[in-house]
Amino acid sequence: METTRKRTTGWVVMETIRGYGVDTVFGIPGTHNLEFYRGLAELDIRPVTTRHEQGAGYGADGWSLQTGLPGVVITTSGPGLLNALSAAGTAYCESRPMIILAPGPARGSEFADVGTLHETKDQLSAASAIVEWGRRVDSAEEAVTAVHDAFALFATNRPRPVYIEVPLDVLEAEAEIAPDAVEPRAFAPIPAPDAAAVAEAARLLDAAEDPVILAGGGSRGAGAELRSLAERLGAPVVTTLNAKGVLDEHHPLSLGSNLRLAAARNRARDADVLLVVGSKLGEAELWVEQLEARGSVIRIDLLDTQIDKNQPATIGLVGDAGAALSALTAALGAGAPRDAAQGVSETLAAVRTECAKLSAENTALAESIAEALPSDAMVATDSSQIAYWGLLNTLRVASPNSTPYMATYATLGYGLPAALGARVAEPNRPSFVVVGDGALMFSMNEFITVVEQQEDVTVIVVDNGGYQEIKQNEIDAGIAPVAVDLVQPDWVAVANAFGGTGRAARSAAELADAVASAVRDGGLQLIHIDQSTFAN
Numbered sequence: 001m002e003t004t005r006k007r008t009t010g011w012v013v014m015e016t017i018r019g020y021g022v023d024t025v026f027g028i029p030g031t032h033n034l035e036f037y038r039g040l041a042e043l044d045i046r047p048v049t050t051r052h053e054q055g056a057g058y059g060a061d062g063w064s065l066q067t068g069l070p071g072v073v074i075t076t077s078g079p080g081l082l083n084a085l086s087a088a089g090t091a092y093c094e095s096r097p098m099i100i101l102a103p104g105p106a107r108g109s110e111f112a113d114v115g116t117l118h119e120t121k122d123q124l125s126a127a128s129a130i131v132e133w134g135r136r137v138d139s140a141e142e143a144v145t146a147v148h149d150a151f152a153l154f155a156t157n158r159p160r161p162v163y164i165e166v167p168l169d170v171l172e173a174e175a176e177i178a179p180d181a182v183e184p185r186a187f188a189p190i191p192a193p194d195a196a197a198v199a200e201a202a203r204l205l206d207a208a209e210d211p212v213i214l215a216g217g218g219s220r221g222a223g224a225e226l227r228s229l230a231e232r233l234g235a236p237v238v239t240t241l242n243a244k245g246v247l248d249e250h251h252p253l254s255l256g257s258n259l260r261l262a263a264a265r266n267r268a269r270d271a272d273v274l275l276v277v278g279s280k281l282g283e284a285e286l287w288v289e290q291l292e293a294r295g296s297v298i299r300i301d302l303l304d305t306q307i308d309k310n311q312p313a314t315i316g317l318v319g320d321a322g323a324a325l326s327a328l329t330a331a332l333g334a335g336a337p338r339d340a341a342q343g344v345s346e347t348l349a350a351v352r353t354e355c356a357k358l359s360a361e362n363t364a365l366a367e368s369i370a371e372a373l374p375s376d377a378m379v380a381t382d383s384s385q386i387a388y389w390g391l392l393n394t395l396r397v398a399s400p401n402s403t404p405y406m407a408t409y410a411t412l413g414y415g416l417p418a419a420l421g422a423r424v425a426e427p428n429r430p431s432f433v434v435v436g437d438g439a440l441m442f443s444m445n446e447f448i449t450v451v452e453q454q455e456d457v458t459v460i461v462v463d464n465g466g467y468q469e470i471k472q473n474e475i476d477a478g479i480a481p482v483a484v485d486l487v488q489p490d491w492v493a494v495a496n497a498f499g500g501t502g503r504a505a506r507s508a509a510e511l512a513d514a515v516a517s518a519v520r521d522g523g524l525q526l527i528h529i530d531q532s533t534f535a536n
Contacts (some may be wrong), residue, residue: 005042009140009166010035012175013101016147016182018043026056026250030076032103032339033245035171037074048424048453051445053080055417057087058443061096062380062421064403068221070097070154071421077103077168077286078118081127083134086411088130091161093408094242095217098155098161100127105138106169124165126456132160136167140175148185155187190302192457193327201298201315202331204273208295211338212271214259216285217242218278218302220400222322226277227251229329231308235275236344238264240285241392241407243278249396252341255348257403258393260287261358263350267343271295275328278302278321281310284408300324351393359389366390366534367528368508369434369460371436372515377430380404380419383412384436385469386462391434413442416459420446423455429520431456437463437488447498450524458518458525465532491528500524507535 014025024046029037040047050056053075071091075081081102084160091098105112111122120126128134132153143166151164188511192197205211213235219226223246230237230253237247237254241470246258246321265286268274272295281291291311299306299313300321307316317324355363362385369391373379379395381387381403397403404418415433423431440461450457466486474481492502503518505511505527518525 001521006038007175008035008038008172009143009175010037011039012177012182013143013147013164013166014039014043014045016144017072017099018045019182019184020069020151022072023061024048025072026050026060026063026073026421027074027077028053028056028080030080032082032168033074033076033101036101045100046424046434048421048449050417050449052443053083054086054413055085055443055446055449057100058090058414058417059421059446059449060098061087061091061414062404062418063425064096064098064421065404066378066422066425070099070150070159072369073098073100075100075102076118077105078120080118080279081123082120085127085130086413088127088161088163090406090409090411090414090498091353092131095158095160095331095404097159100131100161100163102127102163102165103168103171104165105167106129107138107167118342121231124163127163130161131163134163134165136165137169137442140166140177141174141181143170143210144177144181152185152187156190158189185487187484190320193300193317193324197315197317198324198327198331198429201317202328204296204298204315205233205328206332208233208273208336210271211273211275211276212268213237213275214268214279215239215280216275216279218300219243219246219321221256222277222325223247223400224318225322225325225329229325232329232332232335232337236267236340236347238268238280241403241405242285243400244392244405245397245400246404248398250398253344253440255344256351256396257284258351258391259285260388261354261393263347263354265291267347269293273298276311276313280306282408284410299446355390355393359385361531362386362390363394365462365531365534366394368511368536370395371508372512373432374430374515374519377432378404378419378422378426380422380431380433382415382435382439383410384415384434384439384462385464386434386436412439413470415439416457417446417449419457419459420450420453420455423457424453427455430458432458432460434460434462437461437465437491438467439484439487444494447460447495447500447524451499454523456519456522456525458527459495460527460529462489462529462531463488480531491526495524495526498524500526502526502528504528504530506530506533
């Protein structure tokens with residue numbers, strides 16, 4: 001079929017994005033957004049067509065976590081955009097870069113209320129209420145500038161989603177724009193932290209008898225620097241879930257991503273000097289309102305507005321996490337590290353005991369799953385009990401972003417599309433999603449996207465009969481269980497019907513065999529675990 005090469009505003013927007021290295025976009029073509037798609041083949045951009053815009057957003061997030069680039073989502077106007085806003089909310093809460101592109105009403109027809117297709121009262125305000133900033137452009141030049149501004153935000157500030165709305169008449173118009181206007185820009189480096197503050201922080205750390213490092217999502221690009229400082233100090237490292245793996249969790253100083261558990265959280269709270277790197281120390285990551293550190297607190301963050309958030313700092317270092325950690329290590333100079341190995345082992349043992357007390361069934365099953373998974377697997381999860389009561393505490397990973405998750409927004413429907421996006425970005429790593437049955441129902445339509453994209457994704461669905469935690473919440477509140485016991489499909493048959501392969505695992509041995517077969521065979525794989533009959 002002959003196609004028309006028409007350099008519209010939609011084309012130059014995508015050309016600008018491609019210049020920054022983005023080679024994959026997620027979305028659904030629609031009546032009004034076709035010009036965003038016109039140039040994709042020539043620009044060598046892969047479109048991943050999900051079966052729901054929410055899946056597009058979560059797929060883009062999974063892809064972004066592996067590449068370090070912003071996930072790009074293309075929606076149509078009205079319902080398409082609104083469907084993607086849960087993913088925008090996730091990216092905002094978890095501080096992840098995302099660009100959402102959508103057409104808007106043609107110039108002059110805003111708020112017309114005349115019944116045009118996809119007419120929405122004010123979609124710009126709807127999106128802007130969720131993202132870092134939303135912008136409705138008036139020309140091709142403004143559209144391209146908005147893309148550059150988005151990448152400037154991601155490079156120099158707290159990364160969060162943005163929304164760019166292009167009026168339909170602008171989107172479809174041929175763009176007369178200089179070639180160099182779409183070329184990527186260089187951005188000024190982030191200023192180094194104050195030298196005097198670094199020196200004072202190093203003095204505190206050097207004099208500490210029991211320092212602890214708490215690493216949050218803002219440390220994910222500074223793993224090497226974090227490890228160097230931790231080894232110089234002999235300081236245990238505990239991470240939030242968003243920073244899981246920033247220090248190899250097999251490292252003798254790693255306390256894992258167990259900050260939500262009292263044994264590890266209290267270890268950080270009781271340190272005589274606590275170094276917090278890139279974390280707002282929010283309730284969703286702590287599972288308590290505040291950490292209430294008892295010693296001195298050094299905080300490293302990109303923004304000065306974060307330095308005292310949820311936990312006042314004794315010393316604040318504003319700047320890039322890697323640069324600040326390197327500066328601290330240099331200021332400390334050579335020295336003999338403390339021996340923290342015994343304390344780390346004792347804390348991890350206490351964590352394991354605490355996990356078992358909180359949810360013995362999920363902990364035991366999570367250990368079986370973790371043992372069965374390949375060591376280099378990417379494992380996306382949902383807001384499911386098997387994740388936050390088990391796997392995220394049990395599974396040890398060697399690198400950051402190996403467990404795509406959303407600790408703060410805590411949505412359902414995230415895991416499967418995020419696992420697909422991760423696999424698209426990292427085709428040489430096995431991609432898994434471990435979710436509950438209730439969560440999987442939110443995104444099972446993306447089974448067919450996995451098949452269509454010819455990607456290898458294995459779904460481990462832990463079937464506990466519905467929304468078991470909410471059921472317990474109801475009981476605890478004196479409410480007779482209502483609307484929480486869910487009818488289950490034949491999960492194996494569902495996977496087969498979508499063109500994948502379904503298996504049931506009734507024991508740890510069968511699970512290990514099923515995982516090995518899934519990795520070997522590829523494509524869409526589903527392993528169903530009936531939690532009530534599973535034998536660990």
